[in-house]
Structure formats: structure tokens, C-alpha cells
Amino acid sequence: MTKRISVVLSQGQSRNPEKRKLEEDLVAALIMESGVDVTVVPHLYDLTPDGTGMLALRNIGGDAVILSWLYPRAARWVLDRNNIRGQEGISLLKGLGEGDEDDEDLEDELEDEADDDKDRVADSRPNPPRKIYCLDLRAYDDANTYVEEIRRIVRENGTPLVQLTGWLGGKPKNGEAMQRFLEPTNDTHLGAARETGRRDAGGNGEPAPEAPPVVRIEENAGRRWYPVIDYSRCTNCMECIDFCLFGVYGVDNVETILVEQPDNCRKGCPACSRVCPENAIIFPQH
Amino acid sequence: MMGQYEARFPTDRRYAKKNHTWAQRSEGRGAWRFGFSAYAVRLLQDVYFLDWQVEEGVNVTEGQEIGFIESKKAESDLYAPMTGRLVRFNGELLDDPSTINVDNYGAGWLFEIEGDGQNLMTPEEYLAHLESVWEVTQRTIKGQMNE
Ligand code: SF4
Numbered sequence: 001m002t003k004r005i006s007v008v009l010s011q012g013q014s015r016n017p018e019k020r021k022l023e024e025d026l027v028a029a030l031i032m033e034s035g036v037d038v039t040v041v042p043h044l045y046d047l048t049p050d051g052t053g054m055l056a057l058r059n060i061g062g063d064a065v066i067l068s069w070l071y072p073r074a075a076r077w078v079l080d081r082n083n084i085r086g087q088e089g090i091s092l093l094k095g096l097g098e099g100d101e102d103d104e105d106l107e108d109e110l111e112d113e114a115d116d117d118k119d120r121v122a123d124s125r126p127n128p129p130r131k132i133y134c135l136d137l138r139a140y141d142d143a144n145t146y147v148e149e150i151r152r153i154v155r156e157n158g159t160p161l162v163q164l165t166g167w168l169g170g171k172p173k174n175g176e177a178m179q180r181f182l183e184p185t186n187d188t189h190l191g192a193a194r195e196t197g198r199r200d201a202g203g204n205g206e207p208a209p210e211a212p213p214v215v216r217i218e219e220n221a222g223r224r225w226y227p228v229i230d231y232s233r234c235t236n237c238m239e240c241i242d243f244c245l246f247g248v249y250g251v252d253n254v255e256t257i258l259v260e261q262p263d264n265c266r267k268g269c270p271a272c273s274r275v276c277p278e279n280a281i282i283f284p285q286h
Numbered sequence: 287m288m289g290q291y292e293a294r295f296p297t298d299r300r301y302a303k304k305n306h307t308w309a310q311r312s313e314g315r316g317a318w319r320f321g322f323s324a325y326a327v328r329l330l331q332d333v334y335f336l337d338w339q340v341e342e343g344v345n346v347t348e349g350q351e352i353g354f355i356e357s358k359k360a361e362s363d364l365y366a367p368m369t370g371r372l373v374r375f376n377g378e379l380l381d382d383p384s385t386i387n388v389d390n391y392g393a394g395w396l397f398e399i400e401g402d403g404q405n406l407m408t409p410e411e412y413l414a415h416l417e418s419v420w421e422v423t424q425r426t427i428k429g430q431m432n433e
């Protein structure tokens with residue numbers, strides 16, 4: 001059986017007709033692809049933790065591609081904060097501003113990662129085996145580039161791979177959570193809309209004649225502004241929690257830093273992002 | 287005076303020099319309400335996106351960066367037209383910034399700032415100012431047409 005993959009298109013905030021067209025071209029193209037379920041949500045960063053958008057995203061248990069108007073790193077850690085986790089899928093598309101001439105930057109980055117004897121929060125936090133690919137819609141203007149890359153991702157994941165079980169070394173505390181990681185149960189969610197769609201076609205990958213499998217979620221909670229922590233960089237040093245006067249940061253039950261009260265954050269302040277010694281604090285809208 | 291384009295500059299308000307906004311005392315309050323002048327809208331054309339970088343209630347100084355705008359013709363930072371306390375943004379514009387194009391002197395207002403407004407210009411002064419920068423303007427507009 002072919003594995004299905006969920007593609008989430010997170011719409012931009014701008015009404016620029018060219019950007020809107022790219023989004024709609026993508027949806028139109030992706031519903032023709034076999035093995036792909038499409039969900040359209042508002043701008044990822046603006047979604048509230050308990051809103052329908054995040055709920056729908058949490059219900060996706062399998063591999064997912066997230067198309068958003070954000071840096072992949074920002075998208076990934078926004079999802080992480082909302083308990084939407086997985087292995088980082090590696091896209092072959094170049095990111096925004098990642099031309100050939102920027103090889104130097106890339107080297108810098110690799111170097112950064114190489115001289116890494118520090119403990120990062122992410123090292124002690126296992127992710128479920130499913131993959132999440134984040135693609136930046138600002139990087140290319142034509143839908144085709146993204147569709148091609150998604151096809152490649154579908155192929156990459158359609159082939160059974162040797163399971164990467166290295167992450168199991170970390171001794172998860174909670175057996176039930178582990179079970180959820182290993183056997184995501186997305187198939188039962190978001191049911192109604194999708195069951196009438198292609199899934200009825202007998203699993204042979206042929207599109208059903210009607211009801212394209214697109215779930216569109218509207219949510220208007222307005223613009224938000226808050227820090228996002230990149231845990232692959234964060235060392236849990238607590239500079240940010242000491243610095244912020246507005247109680248935005250807190251710690252979880254194992255004393256790991258987290259953005260606890262995002263909506264307390266002052267728009268335009270981003271002072272904590274400058275005090276973080278690891279450059280781990282992201283303000284995607286800045 | 288704007289070539290083939292008609293531009294209205296109502297005389298019941300004042301104008302800020304640098305960023306081509308109008309200002310009008312909001313009724314019963316000590317705040318000035320600001321919006322784009324016809325000249326600014328002409329340069330921007332259709333507005334697609336607007337965002338503010340400061341919170342309501344903070345003090346701003348003239349020239350401070352307070353937001354960002356994306357339109358058909360420009361992506362640009364927005365600056366405070368005067369010093370004072372920024373008391374209110376027009377929240378409606380975040381959802382639908384096209385009101386700026388439809389009604390720039392009314393429902394398309396941008397924000398309100400409390401302050402004395404002594405650096406604001408009268409309409410006559412503003413028009414004189416536009417005349418003085420007309421050459422630059424013409425070049426800008428021609429540039430747009432040649433795109
Ligand atoms: S300052 Fe940076 S590295 Fe330190 S805890 Fe905060 S986010 Fe993590």
C-alpha cells in the first residue's frame with residue numbers, strides 16, 4: 001500500500017494577488033496528485049494553540065509537507081511548540097536567499113553545527129519517526145517547483161526505509177506517548193470531509209470522480225506576535241526568562257525553557273532575541 | 287498638479303511632511319488621526335498588506351519605524367509622522383487594507399497619536415512642499431510607468 005502524505009498550505013497574510021494565485025495554483029495542482037491530502041489553513045504563525053487550524057494539524061499523524069510564507073526553521077519550531085513533531089524532512093529546494101553564491105553561509109552553518117559540544121534541548125527530546133518537511137513559499141514564484149518537490153518527497157517516503165530508531169536511545173518517560181509516536185492515528189481524524197474524497201477509491205491511487213480531498217480551515221484570531229524557540233540551538237541557559245519583564249517565558253515540568261504566555265509579548269520589542277547567546281529565539285515576522 | 291491624475295487634498299486637516307500623511311484632530315480627544323494623502327496612495331497603488339511593529343499605547347518619536355506596508359508598487363517601512371503617544375491603530379485595515387485605496391481620507395485612516403502636532407503643515411504648506419519636490423515625483427511616477 002502506498003503511504004499517504006499530508007500537504008498543509010498555510011496562507012500568507014498579504015492580499016497580493018500573485019501570492020494568492022500561487023497558493024490556489026498549488027491547491028489545484030496538488031489535488032490531482034495521488035497519495036496527497038491537502039489542508040489549507042491561515043498563516044501558521046497566527047494560529048492559536050487551541051484553534052481549529054492547529055487542531056487539524058495535530059490530527060495529521062503521518063508524514064507531512066508544510067508550505068508556508070515562513071522560513072522553514074520558523075515553521076518547524078512553531079509546529080513544535082504546538083506539539084506537532086517529527087523528524088526534519090530534508091527538502092532539496094533552495095531556501096530563500098540561499099543562492100549558489102551563498103555557499104559561504106552554508107559552510108559557516110555547517111561549521112556551527114560541527115563544533116557542537118554543547119547540549120541542545122532538542123538532543124534530549126525524541127521526535128516521532130514521521131517526517132515533516134517545511135517549504136518556504138517565498139523562495140519560488142511558480143507552483144510547479146513545489147509540486148515537483150512534493151512528488152519527490154512522496155516517492156522518497158513511498159519506499160520503505162530502514163527505520164531510524166536512534167532516537168529511541170533517549171529513554172522516553174512515557175510509554176503511551178511513545179506508542180502515539182510509533183503508531184500515529186491520523187486516519188480516523190478529519191474524517192467526514194476526506195472519506196468522501198479520494199480515499200473511497202479503493203486505495204488504488206485513482207482519484208475518485210468528485211469531492212477533491214481538500215480541507216479548508218478558516219480561523220480569524222487576528223495577528224499574533226511572540227517568540228519561537230529553536231530547540232536545536234537552545235541550551236536551556238535561561239537568559240531569556242531572566243530578561244523578559246512580561247512573563248512570556250516559563251519552564252515545563254522538566255525545567256526546560258518554553259514560551260509559556262506568548263500573548264504577553266510586546267510587539268516590536270524583540271529584545272530577548274538579542275540576549276539569547278545561541279541565537280535560538282526567532283521572531284518570524286521581524 | 288499630479289499630471290493626468292487627479293489628486294484631492296482636503297483643506298480641513300494638516301499634513302506631515304516626510305511621509306505624506308494627513309492629520310486631523312479626532313473629536314473630543316487630544317489625539318491626531320493620521321492617514322495617507324492622495325499623493326501617497328498614488329505612489330503606493332493597491333495596498334495588499336499592512337503590519338505594525340509597536341503596540342498601542344507606546345510613545346513614539348517622529349521618524350521612528352512603526353510598521354510595514356506592501357502594495358502593488360512598493361514594500362516599505364512606515365515611520366511615525368510625529369512625536370507622541372500612539373494610542374490607536376485602525377484594526378480594520380489588518381483584515382482589509384484595500385480601504386486605504388477606497389477611502390484614504392476617511393475609513394482608511396491609519397492610526398492616532400496624542401501630541402501637540404506643531405510640526406504638521408497646513409494644506410497650503412503641504413502643496414508648496416509637493417511643488418518643491420515635484421521633479422523627483424515626476425521621475426518616480428515615470429519610472430513606474432516604464433516598468
Ligand atoms: S536564552 Fe536562548 S539558549 Fe538560553 S534558554 Fe533562552 S532560548 Fe534557550
Ligand code: SF4
Pocket residue numbers: 227243244245246247248249264265266269270271272273
Ligand atoms: S520580545 Fe520582549 S516582551 Fe517579548 S518575550 Fe522577548 S523580551 Fe519578552
